[in-house]
Amino acid sequence: MTGQLRGLSELDRVIHEPARLLLVALLSSVESADFLFLLKESRLTKGNLSVHLSRLEEAGYLTVKKTFRGKIPHTEYRLTTKGRTAFDAYREQLGNIMVVKKTKG
Amino acid sequence: MDKQIETAMKRGRAYWFADGFTELLGGIFLILISSIIFLRGIAGHAAFLPQFTSIAVDIGIVKLAAFLAILMVIWWLKDRFTYPRTGVVQGKRIMPGVILTLIRNVFLVVILPVLGLLAAFVFLPSLRSILASIPAWLPILVGVMWGVLFYVSGEWMGLRRFRIMGGLTLLAGLAVGLWQALIGFPNLAAEALQADWLQPMPEALRAPLDEILSRLFVGMSVLCTATGVFLIIAGLLTFLHYRRENPAPYREEL
Numbered sequence: 001m002t003g004q005l006r007g008l009s010e011l012d013r014v015i016h017e018p019a020r021l022l023l024v025a026l027l028s029s030v031e032s033a034d035f036l037f038l039l040k041e042s043r044l045t046k047g048n049l050s051v052h053l054s055r056l057e058e059a060g061y062l063t064v065k066k067t068f069r070g071k072i073p074h075t076e077y078r079l080t081t082k083g084r085t086a087f088d089a090y091r092e093q094l095g096n097i098m099v100v101k102k103t104k105g
Numbered sequence: 106m107d108k109q110i111e112t113a114m115k116r117g118r119a120y121w122f123a124d125g126f127t128e129l130l131g132g133i134f135l136i137l138i139s140s141i142i143f144l145r146g147i148a149g150h151a152a153f154l155p156q157f158t159s160i161a162v163d164i165g166i167v168k169l170a171a172f173l174a175i176l177m178v179i180w181w182l183k184d185r186f187t188y189p190r191t192g193v194v195q196g197k198r199i200m201p202g203v204i205l206t207l208i209r210n211v212f213l214v215v216i217l218p219v220l221g222l223l224a225a226f227v228f229l230p231s232l233r234s235i236l237a238s239i240p241a242w243l244p245i246l247v248g249v250m251w252g253v254l255f256y257v258s259g260e261w262m263g264l265r266r267f268r269i270m271g272g273l274t275l276l277a278g279l280a281v282g283l284w285q286a287l288i289g290f291p292n293l294a295a296e297a298l299q300a301d302w303l304q305p306m307p308e309a310l311r312a313p314l315d316e317i318l319s320r321l322f323v324g325m326s327v328l329c330t331a332t333g334v335f336l337i338i339a340g341l342l343t344f345l346h347y348r349r350e351n352p353a354p355y356r357e358e359l
Contacts, residue, residue, distance in 0.1 A: 025110045029117035030194050036355055037192030041116055074193070094107060 014059045015090045019044055020052050024079065024087050027062065032078040053077060061086060115263030120194045122264060124187045125343030130175045132336030139329030141167055146322020187347075189354035237290040237313070240320040241282045244328045248278010251332060266339045270332075277331040281324045291316045 015024055022042050027033055039049055056062045061083030065076040079087070121127060141163055199207075252275030259267030291313035 021110065022113050025113035026117050029114040029197065030120070031197050032195045033117070034193045037120070037194050040191050040351075040355075041113075069188075069193075076193070076195075091107065091110065098107070 011093055012086055012090045014055065014061065015086060017052070019048070020056060021090075023049075023052060023056065024061065024083065027077060027079045028084060028087050032065075032076050034077070035075040038077065056083070059083075059086075112263060115261075117194065119262035119264050120191075121196060122262070122267075122343070123191065124183065124347045125340040125345075126179050126182050126187070128336045128340030129344065130179055130340075132333040132338075132340060134171050134175055135329050135333030135336060137171055138164060138167065139326040139333060142322050142329065143326035146319050146326065190351040191355075233293045234290075237293045237317060238286070239317060240285040240324050241290070243321060244285070244324045245278050245282035247325070248275050248281070248328060251275075252278065266343065270335050270339060273335050274332050277328055277335075281328050281331075285320060285324050288320075293317070 015021055019042060023038060026038060026041055035049070035053075038053070039046060042049060044052070053062070053064070057064055061080060063078050063080055065078070067074045067076065145163055252271045254271070255267050255274055256271030259265065259269075259271060293313045294310055
């Protein structure tokens with residue numbers, strides 16, 4: 001297995017999925033965001049978004065806080081330190097793969 | 106791919122400006138400040154320094170009061186208009202280390218020109234020409250500083266309108282400076298520099314100083330108004346676009 005392929009196989013699969021990558025990228029630049037913001041920005045369906053957020057929560061990459069704004073339920077998501085570290089590591093790995101690809105190509 | 110990740114990150118950073126309220130109210134705030142500068146600048150005063158300080162105090166009080174009022178209005182508007190449509194985002198908390206770096210950078214940006222100016226006052230023979238040309242160079246300096254600030258913010262948040270605004274503010278500063286330079290500068294008597302600026306001066310000494318001061322304030326007022334108008338136009342266009350994209354509040358199903 002070449003170094004480049006090994007790098008690909010070592011990528012964090014939880015983050016590597018495109019929808020989840022988008023969600024983590026959105027959350028990485030803010031302290032917290034609610035379900036509506038993530039829904040509008042990702043353009044996923046509500047069900048799909050819920051599944052991806054649950055997957056990230058299971059991995060310990062984000063925390064969920066459920067409150068009410070008046071009478072409307074409000075769900076807030078926040079990246080954990082583990083999630084931020086994983087995202088930074090993912091970007092670094094991806095960057096390394098791209099560098100290897102450029103130097104070989 | 107990294108570019109797409111960066112774009113997504115910028116969307117989060119720029120969310121505070123998605124509705125245009127901050128620019129709209131920021132523009133109104135700048136125009137308010139420019140009116141004070143203009144009115145106090147053209148109003149006569151017995152002595153040079155008290156006039157200068159009274160304007161600074163006025164601007165300080167208005168800045169603080171208006172800033173707090175505008176912040177409350179923005180929060181109120183976002184709570185009723187933006188958050189029900191596109192959600193709530195809490196900006197990233199600024200860590201003490203970042204605050205210290207920010208303070209250091211602001212300090213350097215503000216202090217370096219002042220130190221440069223002081224050095225010029227000490228080492229350059231023509232102190233009078235520096236003072237006389239203040240209506241030209243100060244608007245250019247402020248225009249460049251605001252322009253850089255807008256442009257860097259635009260780059261950081263991926264907002265093209267901020268980059269455009271940076272260019273326009275810089276051009277406005279240059280235009281005001283050029284306009285003042287083309288009019289020519291008053292001839293400041295050497296005795297004016299030795300006079301007590303806290304006390305009323307003889308008319309012959311005071312007239313050029315008055316001219317410098319009123320031209321400086323008119324110039325700065327024009328720059329503030331122009332920047333305020335740019336902000337209001339940008340805010341209005343952003344608000345209209347946001348409203349068209351998000352016409353009704355979103356309701357999460359219970």
